[in-house]
Amino acid sequence: MINHNILKYNVTAYCRAMSEQVSSHMPKVGGGPQPDEVNTPNTKKVFRISHVINEDKVNYASTMFTGEALVWWEATFEALKEYDQKNLSWGMFKARLLEKYCPIDMRRRLEKEFLELKQGGMIVNEYETQFNQKAQFATKYIPTGDDKIQLFMEGLRYESTIS
Structure with a gap:
């Protein structure tokens, strides 16, 4: 049985989860459950646990x-x-x-943030989280797992790469 309460869709949260700066620009969608973070690990997990097959995802969401x-x-x-x-x-x-609720200029800004992301003062786990969140908006720059690993490594502080 699918738990409909798990999937409360909120587009505003979609971009906010990727970038704190974005949330103030997202439109509020009023009236009950709202379109959610359709590309987040949580949504994927709900679909997996609820056994929602690919053909049913659009109808369900x-x-x-x-x-x-x-x-x-x-x-x-x-x-x-x-x-x-x-x-x-x-x-x-x-x-x-995304086209409706996350305009192209915002997506481009998030792509740029991803490409410019460096570990800086973050611990590796914080950097990894930021990297994975922002990577969702820059998939065209990471077509393979090797490309993703390479970009991740390039953003690490030098001393983090020495083990």
Whole structure:
């Protein structure tokens, strides 16, 4: 049985989780549950625990929308061709949600923050957390696991890389 209370969707939190500076620019979506952090480890975990298969993710997530988010999604979905409605992938759903609630300029700023991220005064665990959070917005720069490791290592302080 899927626990619907676990998936409270909040777009405002999506970008805030990636960057503290972003939250003040995100629109508030009123009325009950809101579109959530669709690309976060928590959402992935809920889908895994609830055994939500890829084909059902869009339907499951969109049932959580109310208020402004629901009106937006219904209009967006209705504008799709019948074939696209029946074959809407989770990736396309996330892309449309990001397009609406996380503007391109904000995503570019988050990509830049990721690419410029250095360990600095953070301990390695803090740096790793920041790196992984910001990496979600810069996947085009890390197409492979090796690329991700390389960027991570480049951001470490010199003395952190010596063991």
